[in-house]
Amino acid sequence: MATYSTNEFRGGLKLLLDGDPCTIIENEFVKPGKGQAFNRVKIRNLKTGRVLEKTFRSGESVEAADVIDRDLQFLYSDGEFWHFMDNDSFEQCQADATAMGDAVKWIKEEDSCMVVLWNGAPIAVEAPNFVTLEITETDPGLKGDTSGGGGKPATLETGAVVRVPLFIQSGEKIKVDTRTGAYVSRVKDE
């Protein structure tokens, strides 16, 4: 069992806390001049995404979590699982809906995603920051409106709904920022 002492704490270090893999966001050394030293640590639970603050007695050791980030290619979804492949080793793995989170709204086959693997299994999937997706349905906009003012909902091929300018039509491709869910621009086919 690998462990880390509080002296090794730093941003990004992966710990196993109450059975869940966590990452350190911020580590603060707290010590009264004449008293006990503590490490107050801001931690993100990698399974739930929740951020919490936890205190350790300085010098304590904490179990390490075997967590790595990998760029994997999305192959397909069978409805229950989303399947990914490592393009170097050709190893495949599957993520469930919990691990997928919001990424299901944005990714389509062959997209490359950042996948967080805990003991080799995906626990979180991050869509690329920008994706290009086709609009499957949106109300026809007003003729001649190219100003981009106002806006209307549009359904994308993945099922996600984003607000687009009035001049955007069904069948067009658009670029979306997956972190905010905002329309960025129209994409012309080459």
Next chain:
Amino acid sequence: MRIEEWRPGARLEALHARAAMLADLRRYFAAAGVLEVETPLACSSAGTDPALQPLRARYAGPVFPQGTDLYLQTSPEFGMKRLLAAGAGSIYQICKAFRNGEAGRLHNPEFSILEWYRPGFGLAEMMDEVGAIARLALDQPELESVYESYAGLFRSVLGIDVFDSSAEQLQALAVRHHVLGAEGMELERDGWLDLLMSHLIQPKLGPDRLCFVTDYPSSQAALARLNPDGRTAARFELFFSGIELANGYHELVEPDEQAQRFEADNCRRRGHGLPPIKVDRLLLGAMQHGLPDCSGVAVGLDRLLMLRLGESDIDRVLSFSLQRC
């Protein structure tokens, strides 16, 4: 090597502010008739406080041909008390102090300390002078002082009697106040008091006023004499903006009690798996000769400078902190 790694953490303005602060402090003490002194930073013995770990150095050469271990001082207290016993009168020192294992946003293992002693002063006069020094160093002449007793703070903020709470009760209190991690932690009673103080009380102290915390429990007397009530010590600390800035005592002058505290500290050190520290016979000798009735205080100058400049990391006021030296 990272690009520009050689550069100081402090901006040049911070170097100028430090020089101005030091000049102000020296001017104050000169006008007050307090003598500037120097005592060695590398000594054959050191403080025994189990919460402080000295750095060690090795000397070999004339006087010690076989070589000898020296401790880098965690504060200049013992040397200065020997000067007091020799009749030096009111004295101050501005020097580096060293504490092993301490590095963070508010800590650097080598830091600047201002320590001074006032024969004849009780704690009230000493806190008055510490307030004046803090206002001067912070460059905030209008800053007010407030005084709170340690037990009073625990009563008003946490609703408990510190003298009548067991370690288990203090732990339960930390858990109730959502200090995550407290539920599985093992600490002695004073460790729990430290946790509650640093996590739940200290952040509330002195957002816009100097806050003096007085009458620490006798179990945290360190080198202060005990108060007549027997359960508190004549010790105070200064906090400002939630940051600990100074620690002062109406000094213990009894050599026998000092020797007992050294032994008790070393006993606790062994219990924690820490190496015992060689007891300072020279300090005990000075105390046997006679330490004048006096108060003394140590102030963290780097933290004062941080607050003066609005910096939140000590690295920003040091030329070269641990990561850069």
